[in-house]
Every structure is written in C-alpha cells, then in structure tokens.
Amino acid sequence: MTHFPHTDSPSAELKGIQLAYPKGPAVLNGLDWQLLPGQVVGLLGRNGAGKTTLLETLLGLREPDAGRVHLLGQDVQHLDDATRARIGYVPQHSDLFEGFTPAQLLAYFKSFYPRWNDAKVEGLMSRWDIRAEQPIRKLSGGQKQRLSIIRALAHEPDLLVLDEPVASLDPAGRRDFLRELVGEVLDRGATVVFSTHILSDLERVAFNVAFLTQGRIALQAPLDELLDQVCAFTGSVTEMAALMARLNAQPLKRTPLEAGRERVLARLPAGEAVPGGVAVDPVNLDDLFAELT
Ligand SMILES: Nc1ncnc2c1ncn2[C@@H]1O[C@H](COP(=O)(O)OP(=O)(O)OP(=O)(O)O)[C@@H](O)[C@H]1O
Secondary structure: OOOOOOOOOOOEEEEEEEEEOOOOOEEEEEEEEEEOOOOEEEEEOOOOOOHHHHHHHHOOOOOOOEEEEEEOOEEHHHOOHHHHOOEEEEOOOOOOOOOOOHHHHHHHHHOOOOOOOHHHHHHHHHHOOOOOOOOHHHOOHHHHHHHHHHHHHHOOOOEEEEEOOOOOOOHHHHHHHHHHHHHHHHHHOOEEEEEOOOHHHHOOOOOEEEEEEOOEEEEEEEHHHHHHHEEEEEEEHHHHHHHHHHHOOEEEEEEEOOOOEEEEEEEOOOOOOOOOOOOEEEOOHHHHHHHHO
C-alpha cells in the first residue's frame, strides 16, 4: 500500500471539544483529534460512547459547548462553498428520498457539486446491483446503504465521514466497500473516517484505529503498529513501574489484581522487544477494544 507523507496540514482538527446534551453528562470531554490526508481511520467505541455525536460535531452539525473544529483549514462554522463541496458524509440513518429513483437522487445531488465522477457512479451501481429506475423505497436496507455510499463517493470528497456505513451490508458488500475506501485514499490521498463495530473488517486493511472512551480519543495509531507494540504485562505494582520505566513503555490501562499485583496494557516504543524472562501476553484487536473502550 502506498503511504502518503503525513506532513500535510490536517484534514480535520478538533481541539478541546466539550459537549453535553441538556441535563446529561459530558459526552465529549476535552477531546483533541487530528485526521491527516491519506489516512483511513476506523473510529471504535462502545454503544453510547459518543461516536455519532463526535462525527456530527466534526462536521459542524452540532455545536460543542467549548472547543474548536477546523476542516480543510477552515473553521467548521464558516466553511465556504468550495470547501463544503470537498466534504462527504454518510449518516447512520439513511437520508435518501424514498420517492425518488436512484437515478433521480444522483442527478439531484450532482447539481450541487463542481466535481462528479459519472464513471465511478455507473461502475458502483452495476457492481453493487442497484437498479437506477426503481423507487428507493423498494430497495433493501443494504441497497439503500450502498446507494448512500455511492452518493458520498461520487463527488470525490477530500474528507469523507461515514457513521456505521457497513451496519447493514453483507460480508461481500463490506469487502467491496472497504476496497472502495482504500481506493479513495490510494488514488487521491483523501481522508476517510468511519465508525464501526465490526472489528474483523479493520484487520483486513492497514487502517488507523481510534478508540473513543470517556469523551476522548484514548489512542489512535495504525492497527498493525498497535498489534506489534501493545502487550499485557502482569506483576507486582513495583515490578510493573520498574518495567515500564526500563522499557520506556506507555501504560494504556492498569487493572488491579489480588495481592498487590496488576495487569498493565502498555505500548512499547517502535522496534523495542520484550526482554527474555518477562511474562507477557500478546493482544489482538478484540482485547484492545475490550480494554480501551
Ligand atoms: N439528541 C440527543 N439528546 C440527548 N442525548 C443524546 C442525544 N443523542 C445522543 N445522546 C446520548 O449521548 C450519548 C452518546 O450517543 P451517540 O449516539 O453519540 O453514541 P454512539 O457511540 O454513536 O452509540 P452507538 O454505537 O449506539 O450508535 C448516549 O448516552 C446517548 O444517549
């Protein structure tokens, strides 16, 4: 896979985001987040962690109580039309017009965008088996979701935000969808962020994963790096403190055990191996999700 240099300015930058719903606790609590050109980021978090709230805040659809959001270098509340056209969004619940046919819907959206890739639309419509002239209300849930994705890919956004895009897709549909997302990044160095619960999908591609917990992004890194670098150590609290210092490791989660012992999930510096004689458990993505969200 081609890696784009991550030196460009961020496609999305959130700083100090604070957001609570009326009478509710903070959903986003001092959250900082950066998405760079050329990144495909899977946003992970438990039900109710605030993924939808975060993606809506990123897009300027919700105003935070504090903090600021910049998209493609502009304040999200003051995006000009040209910048707005560079952003694509697939919401969790389809906003398609049920009375339209796919052809009518796509023609309608095409009129808003300076860029529109007809060949891509035609290719995806035929590959994903969506008939252009059938009323949208007669499509299945998965077909509607595919149409929503086609609509968002058609104008070739530089920043594409998808909220649970694969929820009603079958495994073949999910594979195809992921291939398209990666294609977007490889072809154009776009930024793609999507929330998901389906961890196995993330393991297919060298995605970045971001863990949302307690109102913040607890960790974001390329998944393959995390799987190489994160391990679980068990020992007495003093042994663990000494070990973390010796390995220059970053503790991510400490779980107290009986008799003054603890389990520490920690990230080792790149290229650092665990010395012989130290008891260590490797972790997989399921473990990371369970421990970090
Ligand atoms: N419009 C709203 N008014 C009040 N509370 C809300 C509203 N929308 C969401 N919440 C609350 O905010 C929290 C975060 O919800 P959100 O939908 O952002 O989470 P999520 O991570 O997307 O969840 P899921 O994985 O279940 O889709 C939840 O506790 C939810 O009940």
